Every structure is written in C-alpha cells, then in structure tokens.
Amino acid sequence: MQETLVVVGAAVLRNGRVLAAQRARPEALRGRWEFPGGKARPGEAPEAALVRECREELGAHVRPLHQVGPDVPLTAVGPSAVLRLWTAELVEGDPRPLEHLALRWLSAGELHTVEWLPADLPFLAPVGAHLAPPAARSE
Structure with a gap:
C-alpha cells in the first residue's frame, strides 16, 4: 500500500486576518493564491513540516493550532x-514572500477577492469563521 503524501498548509492568523500567498511557480499556477506550506518529508510529522515550510517560505516561525x-x-x-x-x-518574525510573488493579509470580507488554488477553496469557509467579521460601514 502506498503511503499518503501529506502537503501541509498554514492559515496564519493575525488581528482577525489570514495570510494568503501568491504562487510564483510552477508557471501554470503563477499568480494564484494559496495558504503557505509544502510537502512533509518522509518520516516528518505534518506539524513539524508546517513549521519548517513557513520558516523556509516566509522567514517566520509559526505554531500550529x-x-x-x-x-x-x-x-x-x-x-x-x-x-x-x-x-x-x-x-x-514578520512574514516575507521569500518563495512567493506577494503576501496579503485578508479579512473575512476579502477572502473571495483573490484567485485561490482549487485545493484551498474547501478551506475558505472554515477559515473565514476564525476571522473578524467585515467592519460595519457607517455613513
């Protein structure tokens, strides 16, 4: 039986927003948005892979919750x-786009304003529940 390859992603939360990363490569995915992360190495715990990948991709240390x-x-x-x-x-650390084109902190109301990779789409609603609601506009 083939072992499952786990690709980890981090919904990094700060001040009611989540971090989104714009892919630089491969060319077919360039410009699309994702939650930062990457492949767990053989024998590496997924949580440890998440910490390592965020350090490599963002230059920041995160703690999985x-x-x-x-x-x-x-x-x-x-x-x-x-x-x-x-x-x-x-x-x-403060996240930097070391392997991405750009980073954005998105509020709940901004989650659907970027073009996400298809694999990340199922996570938008549950991640959105962790974010601050859009501010009420007063005019």
Missing part, C-alpha cells in the same frame, strides 16, 4: 496525496 476540516485530495500531486490545513499563529 488546530487542523481545519478534513484532508483535501491532491490528485494533481499524486494518487495518494492530500492537503492538510492548520490554523497557526506567528511566534517570531
């Missing part, structure tokens, strides 16, 4: 690959 929803199959990566997302908090 809670898994968000069920795993999402990643058939484009492999027949037994899944995306597993956690909420996470910043422990140290």
Whole structure:
C-alpha cells in the first residue's frame, strides 16, 4: 500500500486576518493564491513540516493550532496525496514572500477577492469563521 503524501498548509492568523500567498511557480499556477506550506518529508510529522515550510517560505516561525476540516485530495500531486490545513499563529518574525510573488493579509470580507488554488477553496469557509467579521460601514 502506498503511503499518503501529506502537503501541509498554514492559515496564519493575525488581528482577525489570514495570510494568503501568491504562487510564483510552477508557471501554470503563477499568480494564484494559496495558504503557505509544502510537502512533509518522509518520516516528518505534518506539524513539524508546517513549521519548517513557513520558516523556509516566509522567514517566520509559526505554531500550529488546530487542523481545519478534513484532508483535501491532491490528485494533481499524486494518487495518494492530500492537503492538510492548520490554523497557526506567528511566534517570531514578520512574514516575507521569500518563495512567493506577494503576501496579503485578508479579512473575512476579502477572502473571495483573490484567485485561490482549487485545493484551498474547501478551506475558505472554515477559515473565514476564525476571522473578524467585515467592519460595519457607517455613513
């Protein structure tokens, strides 16, 4: 039986917003948005992979908090690959786009203003529940 390849993602939360990262590569995904993260190495705990990937991609140290929803199959990566997302908090450092085109902090009302990768879409509603509601406009 083939071992499941776990791709980890971090819904990094700060001040009622979540961090979104714009892909630089591969070319077919360039410009699309994702939750930062990457593949767990063989024998590496997914939570440890999340911390490592955020350090490599963002130059920041995060702490995984809670898994968000069920795993999402990643058939484009492999027949037994899944995306597993956690909420996470910043422990140290300010995220920088070391491997991405750009980073954005999105509020609940802004979650649908960027073009997400298909695998990240199922996580938007549960992540949105962790965000501050859009501010009421007073005129």
